[in-house]
Amino acid sequence: MTEGPLRVAVLSPCWFPVPPTGYGGIEWVVALLADGLVDAGHDVTLFASGDSRTRAKLAAAHETAPSEWIGHTYWELRHALAALDRAGEFDVIHDHTGMLGLTLGGLVDTPVVHTVHGPLDGEPGEMYEQICRVVPGSRLISISMNQRAPKPDLPWLANCPNAIDFSLYPAHPHRGEYLLFLGRMSYEKGCHRAVAVAIETGLPLKIAGKCREPLEQEYFRQYVEPHLSDRVEYLGEVTHGEKVELLQNARATLFPIRWQEPFGLVMVESMACGTPVIASRWGAVPEVVDDGVTGVIVPDYRSMPQALEAADGLEPLAIRRHAEQRFSPERMVADYVEAYLAAVAERLSHQRLEPAQ
Secondary structure (H helix, E strand, O other), X not given: OOOOOOEEEEEOOOOOOOOOOOOOHHHHHHHHHHHHHHHOOOEEEEEOXXXXXXXXXXXXXXXXXXXXXXXXXXXXHHHHHHHHOOHHHOOEEEEOOOHHHHHHHHHOOOOEEXXXXXXXXXXXXXXXXXXXXXXXOOEEEEOOOHHHOOOOOOOEEEEOOOXXXXXXXXXXXXXXXXXXXXXXXXXXXXXXXXXXXXXXXXXXXXXXXXXXXXXXXXXXXXXXHHHOOOOEEEOOOOOHHHHHXXXXXXEEEEEOOOOOOOOOHHHHHHHHOOOOEEEEOOOOHHHHOOEOOOEEEEOOHHHHHHHHHHHHOOOHHHHHHHHHHHHOHHHHHHHHHHXXXXXXXHHHHHHHHOOOO
């Protein structure tokens, strides 16, 4: 077991800067984690694009985030190798990049822990199983217990729910006049369900979210655009400041998902602003929303209009306080440090058991 500060390499996805200027949930979490580890006294090197901002030491294989090359292996491989080539300098490497980073982590002796940020049903879960067979020392961290459900036998090391910087989300305790949907344009996220709720209740709906990819644009054209009006408004992909203002002034944030959402940062962002969440019971929703305290959980979107009265009865500052207790950066950092120490101890134990060469 190491004593004193840990030497930690945090390997972020390379596609967007840390923190991101727009869409990028993983990059926001990585930014909070790297800075929080530094504040806790650890020696942290963040491997991210050169246009990132951090209190950690910044190591960049790419001067600027190669967003236009997203999904191209060369850029991702070069980025990951920059960290792994220096593996001997660290007590632990924390990978957030995805399956390629997890696979490459098996090439170094330094313990590598990998946070799974996406769902594990279907093909992604099968690929994680394959990687863990090929890389027997794999150690995975979940962001919710529900995320593990399709693959409970993977080599799980810890469960570390995400966090947000609450100083960037001031609470504004008053009841707003409109409903809000924040999220990318996809069937599983369910913007069209939020539209249906707005139409049934007669309340205005403001929509903000990512709509860049062809599938997202096709979904938007087919399911959302036909319903836009002076009362159902699409704002596009908003800045952080605009998002916070939308959250502060909403009556409720709708989260009408129909998929195994691994976490759902939007829900925490809404609660931080004192705005209740009305969410359908899918994925990690019951692990994020405390039903009757920070929001209302319903069987599906058809029950959301009836849940408005209960949501209106929730006290905004109580929502904020409860969210702070559960999703603070300090809690997330402490969870990850505990996981790092467990990974280091496991590696040291394994080394002691290996026969002398």
